[in-house]
Amino acid sequence: MMFASDNTGPAHPKVMEAVTRANDGYAMPYGNDALSGLAADAVRRLFEAPDAAVHLVATGTAANSLALGVMANPWDAVFCHRVAHVEEDECGAPEFFTNGAKLTLIDGADGKMTPEALARAIAHTGDKGVHGVQRGPVTITQITEVGTAYTLEEIRALTDVAKSFGLKTHLDGARFANACAALGCTPAEMTWKAGIDAVSFGGTKNGCLGVEAVVLFDPELSWEFQLRRKRAAHLWSKHRYLAAQMLAYVTDDLWLDTARAANARCAELAAALRAIPEARLLHDPAGNMIFAELPRGAHKRAMEAGAQYYLFPFQSSLEGPEDDLIRCRLVTDWSCKPEDVARVIDLWRG
Numbered sequence: 001m002m003f004a005s006d007n008t009g010p011a012h013p014k015v016m017e018a019v020t021r022a023n024d025g026y027a028m029p030y031g032n033d034a035l036s037g038l039a040a041d042a043v044r045r046l047f048e049a050p051d052a053a054v055h056l057v058a059t060g061t062a063a064n065s066l067a068l069g070v071m072a073n074p075w076d077a078v079f080c081h082r083v084a085h086v087e088e089d090e091c092g093a094p095e096f097f098t099n100g101a102k103l104t105l106i107d108g109a110d111g112k113m114t115p116e117a118l119a120r121a122i123a124h125t126g127d128k129g130v131h132g133v134q135r136g137p138v139t140i141t142q143i144t145e146v147g148t149a150y151t152l153e154e155i156r157a158l159t160d161v162a163k164s165f166g167l168k169t170h171l172d173g174a175r176f177a178n179a180c181a182a183l184g185c186t187p188a189e190m191t192w193k194a195g196i197d198a199v200s201f202g203g204t205k206n207g208c209l210g211v212e213a214v215v216l217f218d219p220e221l222s223w224e225f226q227l228r229r230k231r232a233a234h235l236w237s238k239h240r241y242l243a244a245q246m247l248a249y250v251t252d253d254l255w256l257d258t259a260r261a262a263n264a265r266c267a268e269l270a271a272a273l274r275a276i277p278e279a280r281l282l283h284d285p286a287g288n289m290i291f292a293e294l295p296r297g298a299h300k301r302a303m304e305a306g307a308q309y310y311l312f313p314f315q316s317s318l319e320g321p322e323d324d325l326i327r328c329r330l331v332t333d334w335s336c337k338p339e340d341v342a343r344v345i346d347l348w349r350g
Contacts, residue, residue, distance in 0.1 A: 056246055
C-alpha cells in the first residue's frame with residue numbers, strides 16, 4: 001500500500017529490458033551512440049515536431065533548471081505559480097542554473113495561474129529600469145503541485161499573455177503523461193500547438209529508472225543547452241542508458257499506458273474519499289495525485305497496517321484526538337494494484 005510518491009514505484013519491465021539490451025557490447029559515449037539518435041527522433045515524432053531539439057538528462061531538477069537557463073538571463077524574472085514545482089521542490093536550482101534569475105510568484109486557486117494575474121505580474125516587472133529585474137520566461141507546472149491540471153485553453157491563455165510581452169513559456173512536465181491521459185490530448189496539443197516553447201517531458205515518475213527529455217521547439221537554443229548541460233555535470237558519458245529508457249518509454253505508447261493505469265487507481269481513491277463522510281478532497285484531482293483531509297484515526301489504522309503516504313505538515317503525529325482532520329498527499333504510480341487501493345479504503349472506513 002504505497003502511496004507516498006510515484007518515485008517509489010518500480011521501473012516498467014519494458015524499460016528494464018531496453019536497458020539490458022543497451023548493455024550488450026560497446027557504444028560511443030556522450031550521446032554519440034545509435035540509441036541516442038533513435039530516442040531523439042522518436043520524441044520528435046511523438047511531439048509532431050521534426051525540427052525540435054531533444055536532449056536527455058537524468059533528473060527533473062536538471063531538466064527544468066537547464067531549460068530555464070537557456071530561456072532566462074541572470075537579471076530576469078521567471079514567472080510561476082506560488083506553489084510551482086520549481087519554487088516548492090528544486091532547492092533553488094532554477095536560480096542557480098540561470099545564474100541568478102528571480103522566481104516571481106503568482107497566486108491562483110488550485111495551483112494554477114490565471115491570465116489576468118500573470119499579466120499583472122509581468123506588467124509590474126521591469127518598470128524600474130536598470131534598478132529592477134527584467135521580464136523573463138513563464139513556467140507552468142503540469143500536473144500542478146496540488147494535483148490539478150491546466151486545460152489546453154488555460155495553457156493557451158497563459159502563453160498568449162507571455163507572447164504579448166515577447167516572452168517564452170516553459171512547461172514543467174514531470175507528470176506530463178498523466179496530464180495528457182487526463183485531458184485526452186496529444187503531446188503536440190499540450191505544448192507547441194498551445195504556445196509552449198520548451199517542455200520537460202518526464203519519464204522517471206512514470207515507469208523509467210531515471211530519464212527526462214528536454215524538448216526545445218526553437219532549435220537555436222540547442223547548442224547553449226548542450227554547453228550548459230556539460231558545464232552543470234549533467235551530460236552522462238554512458239548516455240545510451242538514458243536513451244534506451246526514453247526509446248522504450250515512447251514506443252507503442254508505453255508512456256500513455258502507464259499514465260492511464262496510475263490515473264485509474266487515483267480515480268478509485270478519489271471516488272472512495274468522496275463517499276467517506278469525514279473525508280474531504282482539497283482539490284479536484286486530475287491525474288495521479290490527491291490532497292485530502294482524513295481523521296487522525298483513519299490515518300492511524302491505515303499506517304499501522306502498512307500504508308505509506310505523507311501527512312502534512314510533516315511533523316503531524318498519529319497520537320492525539322482521533323477525530324482531528326489531518327491533511328495528506330496520496331500519489332499512485334503505474335504499478336499500483338487495485339487490491340492495495342481497496343485495502344487502504346477499507347482501513348480508512350474502519
